Amino acid sequence: MKNKQTHDHAHLQETQIDSTQVYRGKLLDVRFDRIQLPDGHESTREYVLHQGAVVIIPLLDSGELIFERQFRYPLGKAFLELPAGKIEPGEDILNTATRELLEETGHSASEWRYLGVMHPCIGYSNERIEIYLARGLQLESGQQLDHGEFLDVLNLSLDDALHAIRSGEITDGKTITALFWAEKVLSSGW
Template sequence: MNRFEEKTVVSEKIFEGKIISLRVDDVELPDGKRAKRELVDHPGAVAVIAITDDGKLVLVEQYRKALNRSIIEIPAGKIEPGEDIAITALRELEEETGYGANKFEYLQSFATSPGFANEIIHIFVAQGLYKIDKPAAGDEDEFIQLYECTIEEAEEMVQDQRIYDAKTAFAILHAKKLLKH
């Protein structure tokens, strides 16, 4: 048993949406006291660090309503029920960028916002990119601008906050390490 474990006493789902659900859990703390936790349940997501043969990162810009602004990110998307994460990642790469990859490998997974959400994002690296003649269409409510940039340009985008999310900042650090070899 984890000495910091919070045991759920009662769990109440308060919202069920297309992507997320919200619940409030009454928990028993390690000291025996009780507290409430407001939690977001999420099916998980994938993201792809796509690197061109000439060492550029493939990024996408899209509007993020939660932030009320556009940001530049690595291609990413939600896992569909029962879908293998590698299939999700390849699908998102194609839909968002029009690229496929000859070399595609899983890198790692991490929690995006563990203080209130159970979303896990699975990161893949795609290299040996090639353009797909007729790529699968993306989501009809998704509007995307494609970018290819150097690591240095991506680092500048982090500095001026055009890149503003953790998964993409992580991707830049990892890509920089990959491209040194």
């Protein structure tokens, strides 16, 4: 499909002339590129390279979903989110999902269903977030949080989570997208 999209939309293609790494940190790689536009003119693009992440929709036997509340420094407040985490270099995405669910909630899952991918910041990043539904949850242990990671775990029904989106309590893009998938999978059999 990727080749078909590139071929079908070749008239929109931008071509890299050169690329400069502006900053490289533990999480982000910031680039400044000079590009050729489809009409032959030159322009520039600033963007962030990101290794990708997963978000998990953990469905308990009760029908409730496991959420977490975590402080997010760039916005200076705690957010209600689904469990998620970055993909380590070379790591299989299901392994990432399994690891993050256990670390952040203490749960394992006997059933994993891949739902899709989202690209949260297409205007300035190549970040992708892979979406999984986890069922057959079992509490294995307490949280095994990374150093410097602090979060609260709580359960919500799907209806309460959707209400939290409508009321503005949930504004995290990956969580909203994943809950869209959850609603369709759980109510419509997608």
